[in-house]
Amino acid sequence: MKKRTRLLSFVLAAVIACAGLTACSGSKGSTASGSALASGTKSRAQDTLIYAQGADPRGLDPALVDDGESAKIMVNIYEGLLKYDKDSTKVEPGLAESWDVSDDGLTYTFHLRKGVKFQDGTDFNADAVKFNIERQLPPKVTEDMGYASFVYGSVKSVEVVDQxxxxxxxxxxxxxxxxxxxxxxxxxxxxxxxxxxxxNNVNEHPCGTGPYKFVSWTKGQNVVLTRNDNYWGTKAVTKNVIFKFIKDNSARVVALNNGEADIIDGIDATVVSQIESAGNKIYEAPGMNINYMAYNTTKAPFDDAKVRTAISQAVNVPELVKSLYQGYADAATSILPTFMPGYDAGIKQAAYDVEAAKSTLAKAGVKSVHMITYSNPRPYNTANGQALAEAVQGYLSKVGVKATIDAYDWTTYKEKVKAGDYDICFYGWTGDNGDPDNFMNLLADKDPTMNVARYNNPDFKALIDKGVATPAGDERNKIYTELEKIAAKDAVWLPISHGKTLCGYRSNVKDFYYHMTGVVFLSGVSKG
Known part of the structure; x- marks a missing residue:
């Protein structure tokens, strides 16, 4: 108990020191929560929620990052025009109260919520929406805006009708x-x-309209948020939220069991009993994700689909998944999760066949490959990328291929992937929106941190465009099934698994949930 008291005292001292800074700008000033903390009022442990994850965010500007570690923090600071239902990807009103869509699908009119302010005190209005969208459209869009084409690729223009x-x-x-x-x-x-x-870059100065506002980011340690007392909606229950960064999986478990963290993610099957035996709880839910191995299709020998197929044949995916994830992930037979429109159980990847793999690889003269991977757990791969790469390395040794592995922390790894110096990389995806395009478009995107296989198939891209424009229904679903078939035939990826979402949390934590899009909304979470 003494250790827990000391930790919370230290954490709250950090919040007190930082809360005197005005949110967003970082300039000196006072905030409602900062004044309360500094007024001499004794804060209780319940006033601060500590969430431990495996790595720092890449940044806190939603237009400039594309990773889950960043997203988990940002959803508590920012809001969009629309939001998802708590238990699905059904769209609900957000900063837009309602909307109209023209019959031809070419005009969307949004009616905005009134009286909303950004955390810097400025007004949210139609001009702010126009500013944000045009920032991610030509000619203003920049190469580091990885989601611009995903979200706004079909947008022609934005008009302010009125305030x-x-x-x-x-x-x-x-x-x-x-x-x-x-x-x-x-x-x-x-x-x-x-x-x-x-x-035009708020990676370190985030400012939105959400229930929490930014206080500080100490690299390698934590991001501190405090309640936005001017929030237009239901105010956050817990005053302060600290996202703490603990790279090592076992260290996060120790932090949870010692009371140094209230919630942890990135855990795997091997620590479930350790968490539960300490009196803590496990959150488990189906994951909308894919964990995969990707070939660099722009470089020999993996510019040859036969070689990609042979390497895939060398890996016994069901055996690997059973060994690594121990029942907390399902072996993937396709890119799309089984509940996603367009999924077809009849789609199969290259089947495990050691002799066929040996023969093809020997004829192609493939004796070694260079693999890069990440060292921390991910929502789609709780065993971490290095453990997965080492498992594949073992399989490849059985077909006469020596695999070298370079592993990096997540932030560095993203840069290595962007540079493209690899034969094979390990990656994954947690669905953003419940639409099959969000998965299959990864093989058509121009951004190499999205399309890590650097796959360039004009027919595939044309079918992607057709799928986007086709109304929801059977015809559209068939398009995404066909895209799956093309990807499997070309052996662009070796799909590994669909991971279940696993988090650990203290027994006194109430109303915690992990959204199927891989983020955590913490404004309704409290500690008893």
Missing amino acids: YTVKINMKAACTPFLNNLAMCLGAPIVSPKALQDNN
Whole structure:
């Protein structure tokens, strides 16, 4: 108990020190929560929720990052025009109270919520929406805006009708567009003033309209948020939230069991009993994700589909998944999760066949491969990328291929993937919006941190475009099934698994849930 008291005292001292800074700008000033903390009122442990994850965010600007570690923090700071239902990807009103769609699907008119302010005190209105969208459209869009094409690729222009009405005109019909506007990356609305004050980059100065506002980011240690007492909706239950970064899986478990963290993620099957035996709880839910191995299709020998197929044949996926994930993941036979529109149980990847793999690889002269991977757990791969790479390395040794592995922390790994110096990389995806395009478009995206296989198939891309424009229903579902078939035939990826979501939390934590899109909304979470 003494250790827990000391830790919380230290953490709260950090919050007190930081809360005197005005949110978003970082300039000196006072906030409602900061004043309360500094007034001499004795804070209780219940006033601070500590969430431990495996790595720092890449940044806190929703237009400039594309990773889950960033998203988990940002959804508590920002909001979009739309949001998802708590238990699904059904779209609900957010900063837009209602919307109209023209019969031809080319015009969306959004009626905005009134009286909403950004955390820097400026007004949310139609001009702010226009500013945010145009920031991610040509000619202003920049190469580091990885989600711009995902969210706004079909947008032609944005018009301010009046202060609280905005019209979005489309270049072509886009069935996923409403779902896209609820995504946690690309779509959230940032304070235009904060963007202007920070040279169009608020990675370290986030400012939205959400229930929590930014206080500080100590790299390698934590991000501190405090309640936005001017929030337009239901105020956050817990005053302060600290996202703590603990790289090692076992160390996060120790932190939870010692009371140094209230919630942890990135855990695997091997620690479930350890968590439960300490009196803590496990959150488990189906994951909307895919964990995969990708071939660099732009470089020999993996510019040859026969070689990619042979390497895939060398890996016994069901055996690997059973060994690594021990029942907390299902072996993947396709890219799409089984509950996603377009999924077809008849689609199969290259079947495990050691002799066929040996023969093809020997004829192609493939004796070694260079693999890169990540060292921390991910929502789709709780065993971490290095453990997965080492398992594949073992299989490849049985077919006469020596695999070298370079493992990096997540932030560095993203840069290595972008550089493209690898034969094979390990990656994954947690669905943003419940639409099959969100998965299959990964093999058509121009961004190499999205399309890590660097796959470039004009026919595939044309079918992607057709799927986006086709209304929801059987015809559209068949398009995504066909895309799955093409990807399997070309052996672009070796799908590994669909992971279940696992989190650990203290027994006194109430109303915690992990959304199927891989983020955590903490404003309703409390400690008893």
